[in-house]
Amino acid sequence: MDVEASVREVVGRQGRDATRLLQILIALQDRLDWLPPAAITAVAAELGLPRARVEGVAGFYSLLHGTPAGRYRIRFSDNITDRMQGSEALRKRLCHLLWTECGKTSEDGLVSIGTTSCTGMGDQGPALLVNGRAVTRLDAARIERIAELVRGGVPLDDWPAEFFRVEEGIRRRGPLLGTPFEPGSALRAAIARGRTGWGEEMARSGLRGRGGAGFATATKWQACRDAPGADKVVVCNADEGEPGTFKDRVLLAHEAERVFEGMTLAAWATGARTGFVYLRGEYRFVLDALQAVLARRRAVGLLGMGILGEAGFDFDIEIHLGAGAYVCGEETALLESLEGRRGTPRIRPPFPVTHGYLGRPTVVNNVETLALATWIALEGGAAFAATGTPRSTGTKLLSVSGDCARPGVYEFPFGVTVAEVLEECGALDTLAVQVGGASGVTLAGHEFGRRIAFEDVPSAGAFMVFDGRRDPFEIAHAFVEFFAHESCGFCTPCRIGTTLLKNDLDKLARGVGGKVDLANIEWINRLLRNASHCGLGSSAPNPVEDGLAKFRPAWERRLRSLEFEPAFDLDAALGPARRMTGRSDPGAHLDREESSQ
Ligand SMILES: Cc1cc2nc3c(=O)[nH]c(=O)nc-3n(C[C@H](O)[C@H](O)[C@H](O)COP(=O)(O)O)c2cc1C
Ligand code: SF4
Structure with a gap:
């Protein structure tokens, strides 16, 4: 099928809906292996969008390819814990076996090998993604086998199943993970309390959001309920891009009923009719299972019109895939992405509870927050608040x-x-x-x-x-690389600041840093913290500030001198020219400077 025909079919399947642009591009890449310019042009024409808008979205997400990528697109997870488990050596080995350079596509178009940020498999790494599918527990033998499979052109469905096995990974169960859950039971309990009573129960629980900011969930739901506007929205934030985090993966894979029921409980509290799960592209391996759970819930009246026979309680859930952008975990960037745009964080206020998805009142909650709501509905807010600390x-x-x-x-x-x-x-x-x-x-x-x-x-x-x-310096260095890579580029302090910070740490890592670089780093940190548009930029200095405050000797060991050291090594740069001209005097450039005076 040619490119235009593929575009027509994919766009048609997605209802010719421009808010589904990211989903359209993901589906097209699945067919074409990459997004050729002709596909971008055709998508723009089919959706009636400016071509620049479509190209801008395609270029934003790291799992989308605007240049030819291999039929096998391999991305090694590049979190610090993957590195500690030897991922760099394994990647180099695979590149060697497949005669490919890291970051490039092989000349025959068979394979491209690169890196991506943490894939959420920190408990079973090192890990990689191949055409979006996670391969865990990499070791030398697995890498050799992958090279053979790629060389043989073996379809992914015929690769050994154990390569793609993602273990459950639960080590300690408490009230949430340790209590059996019957789908519908939490909803029945909440409906019995009435919408207001259910909101009060949530307030009694003191539940605070588990996505990072810790905002009171009951307050958020109430604000959305009180906001003017019809067709409110509940969004489950399943972007989980923070390096080293994978607990939402476990909930989605093993407690999906709880997560969807939690979303439906949020709908009962707020009056929302529309729900979305924003699922990070790296967790695509749970997509089919999640769709099956949704279908089951629809079949038994836990989703759809008149849920559990309650007139006017109408709510359904749709899953949207992300495509590799950490910033899309930030709730307003997520909403932009959900509307088919680049994941650029919005200016707040207004907040999503009044102006969220397509301007409608919207609750955005983390996966774990929503799962916990089911426990509260069943056991009560006071029982929930009896565990943990008062705050x-x-x-x-x-x-x-x-x-x-x-x-x-x-x-x-x-x-x-x-x-x-x-x-x-x-x-x-x-x-x-x-x-x-x-x-x-x-x-x-x-x-x-x-x-x-x-x-x-x-x-x-x-x-x-x-x-x-x-080495504590290496830990901070890895995180600074992560922020520089993930900065969305929208605001100058973060776009430039994260790169300057990375350059300075690179310089220290090369052993050519001086004390002046530490002063420089402190200045950049202040800029990032005070002038960034969103939480990504303002938290980027955290690992550096903590590293300098708590592990300073590890940083100072990296300093070549206490004075200024240029990052540019003139002698090293002149080396090739000296070799070509047969000159071996290391001070050649100084002679020339002196003779020109
Ligand atoms: C850069 C950045 C990334 C974020 N990533 C996530 C994420 O992956 N998952 C998440 O639930 N919240 C994430 N958040 C927090 C969300 O913006 C938001 O506070 C959260 O989804 C609200 O849900 P909660 O109240 O249940 O915690 C992120 C925030 C920032 C600034
Ligand atoms: S702080 Fe960084 S991630 Fe946030 S908007 Fe600015 S450039 Fe984008």
Whole structure:
């Protein structure tokens, strides 16, 4: 089928709806392996959009390809924990076996190999994505086999199934993960309380959002309910792009009924009729199973018109895929993406609860927040608030990875100490823990008595462990690379600041930094923190500031001198010319300077 015919068919299947532009581009790439200019032109024509708009969206998402990509598109997860497990050597080995350079497509168009940010498999890495499908537990033997399969042109469906196996990964069950759940039971309990009574029960629970900011969920729902406007919207934020976080993956794969029921409970509280799950592209492997759960719920009256026989309780859920952009986890960027645009964060206020998806009142909640609402509906707000701390009620799922014997997902009551988590996951000789991902906090040994709670160490879920073999400078360096890569480029302080920060840390890593670079880094940090448009830019300095404050000797070891050191090494740059001309005097350029005076 030619490009235009493919476009016509895909656009038609998506209802010729411009808000579905990202979904259209993802579906087209599935067919064509990349998005050729002719496809962009045809999509623009079919949807009646300016071509620049379609091209702008296609160019925004890292899992979409605007240049020819291989029939096998391989992306190694490039989180610090993947690196610690040897992902760089494995990637180089695969490049060598397939005669391909990293970041390029092989000349025969068979394969392209590159990296991507954390794929959410920190408990079973190193990992990669091949044509969007996750391969876990990479080792030398698996890499050799993958090279053979690619060389043989074997379709992915015929690859060994165990390559694609994503283990459950639950290590500690609490009230959420440990209580069996009967679909519909939480909804029946909430309906029995009435919409207002259910809102009051949520308020009693003290539940705060588990996506990072910790906003009171009942307050958010009430604000959406009170906002003028019909057809309110509930969005489940399943973008989970924070490096080292994978607890939403576990909920989506094993507790989908709870998550969808939580969304429906939010609809009951707010009066919403429309629901979306924004599922990160890296978790596409759960898509079919999620669709099957939705179909089952529709069939038994838990979605659709008149849910559970309640007249006027109409709500349904649609799943939209992301395509590799960490910033789309930020709720307003997510809404832009959901409307078929680049994931550029909006100016707030107005907030989504009054002006969200297509300007309608919208609740955006994290997967875990929504799953917890089912527990509250069944057991009551007071029972929920009896666990945790007064300001951080209930339990928290932690995604534990890195240097420990038992990585995986742990459900702990809020208020658990870092030391208790370390003991339970079998961590020894721990040097540092990164709580909350790249944008979180780096804790040193003297802080392991601190508590995971909004009032002490907040966390969206990541808990990365680093033992005495690790270099704290390298940890911060990896996170700074992540931010520079993920900056959406919309505002100058972050677009330039994250790159300047990366350049400075690169310079220190090359061993040519001086004390002036540390002063420079502090200046850039202030710029990022104070002038960035969204939370990505303002939290980018976190790992650097923590690293400098808590592990300064590791940074100072990187300094060549206490004075200014240029990043540019003139002697090294002149090396090839000297070799070509046969001149071996290292001061050749100085002679020339002197002779021109
Ligand atoms: C750069 C950035 C990335 C974010 N990524 C996520 C994410 O992947 N998942 C999530 O639930 N919230 C994420 N958030 C927070 C959301 O903006 C929002 O606060 C959250 O989805 C609200 O849900 P909650 O109240 O249930 O926590 C992110 C925020 C920022 C600034
Ligand atoms: S702070 Fe960074 S990610 Fe946020 S809008 Fe600005 S450029 Fe984009």
